[in-house]
């Protein structure tokens with residue numbers, strides 16, 4: 108029987124140029140629809156007229172109305188308010204300048220029409236700022252403005268913030284090429300999901316994305332060399348794309364960065380102790396960035412404007428205001444977001460409560476739940492590697508008189524037989540990397556145990572040198588195919604239990620470990 112007392116409707120009226128800001132808690136899911144006729148935006152994506160737009164728990168954001176507007180929401184979040192201070196006009200100004208560059212670049216590249224300013228490619232923009240300054244939100248707005256312009260742009264989105272929930276999974280760098288505005292239904296995956304994680308008929312899955320595994324949440328002095336190689340990999344990928352596709356070259360690249368970029372001394376090398384903002388200079392050089400947007404921070408703006416490495420390239424350093432709506436996340440909230448991000452990689456989004464999914468009227472397509480798959484795999488079959496110098500033996504352990512000449516991106520095989528390793532591997536997130544026959548430095552051993560059905564076989568396994576890495580070093584910084592997590596280690600049977608996003612054989616049995624761990628607490 109249907110409920111005889113219809114629920115009271117909740118309306119939000121917005122003055123021209125105001126925004127409705129909301130912060131959804133763990134038990135808050137809402138849907139909203141626009142009842143007025145003029146366009147209303149969420150992160151510069153126009154909300155569909157009259158359709159319900161669902162927004163999942165934990166999401167924080169703002170609905171912006173350039174003209175008078177009326178919204179209907181299914182329920183009012185505990186934390187919500189309307190503000191007339193908005194940074195949208197400033198973001199729009201930046202967008203218009205970028206749009207001009209794109210148009211001139213397109214004319215040059217596709218129509219062979221030179222322009223007086225010698226613009227030969229689209230804008231390359233990098234957004235920097237302190238923690239919780241709204242970097243990801245600015246990137247998303249600029250990308251959505253470009254994709255909504257009707258010009259057919261295919262903007263590249265660089266994810267240089269391994270801890271951002273917009274990235275693939277914590278610990279990765281990513282490059283995605285969305286072709287439609289990025290939605291804000293939930294906080295994970297807005298820059299795109301790897302194909303193994305999300306069914307292809309969903310909103311976020313058709314954003315082609317490639318990822319590289321840093322294995323940590325931010326660039327640091329310890330992983331600086333690995334970071335540098337990953338940036339180079341990403342640069343090559345972007346360059347290849349631009350060579351293939353002139354429209355991508357004209358559309359440009361917008362890069363989100365880690366707040367570690369604001370640390371002037373990070374990644375400074377011993378041979379160049381005076382270098383400052385190495386991470387910024389590195390990325391600027393790799394992606395030929397021409398504009399840096401600094402959010403809020405006055406000193407950072409001045410520092411970067413005076414940085415010789417940027418001045419010599421003629422990089423335009425522009426300061427834009429920080430939105431008063433940005434939510435400052437503490438460490439606990441960040442941990443929760445990361446855990447949620449990993450969970451949704453494997454399980455997708457839990458279904459919306461029926462009071463939302465059964466709403467009358469049109470509803471935009473939803474991302475659904477996924478069916479991850481758990482199985483056992485032998486220690487010998489799944490080769491777990493770590494990348495980087497920090498994982499190799501300390502210099503003090505080297506023979507007397509010898510010095511370290513190891514490569515900073517060397518691979519170390521994790522031998523799970525040591526008790527410390529078992530503890531360290533449990534709950535570890537692993538990135539699967541593609542292996543080609545030419546990558547092997549030793550011929551492949553036929554795996555004795557495959558997946559699920561072979562579980563019960565167990566038995567003796569040939570002894571092999573578990574310390575030896577039978578692959579070339581280059582695989583440690585290669586593009587990743589997907590992620591798994593070790594949920595149990597059976598020391599007696601010498602097997603891992605792993606959770607994979609989809610059933611079937613793993614695309615490769617070589618995986619990279621980092622410092623990202625996950626325990627399903629949902």
Ligand SMILES: Nc1ncnc2c1ncn2[C@@H]1O[C@H](COP(=O)(O)OP(=O)(O)OP(=O)(O)O)[C@@H](O)[C@H]1O
Pocket residue numbers: 128129166167168169236237238239240241242243244245268270271364365366430431432433434435
């Ligand atoms: N105008 C706004 N109204 C409400 N919430 C907002 C607004 N702008 C940003 N937020 C929210 O504030 C949070 C922090 O913003 P964002 O992730 O863009 O910052 P960031 O600088 O990239 O953070 P990080 O330090 O993690 O790199 C996000 O949850 C975002 O959705």
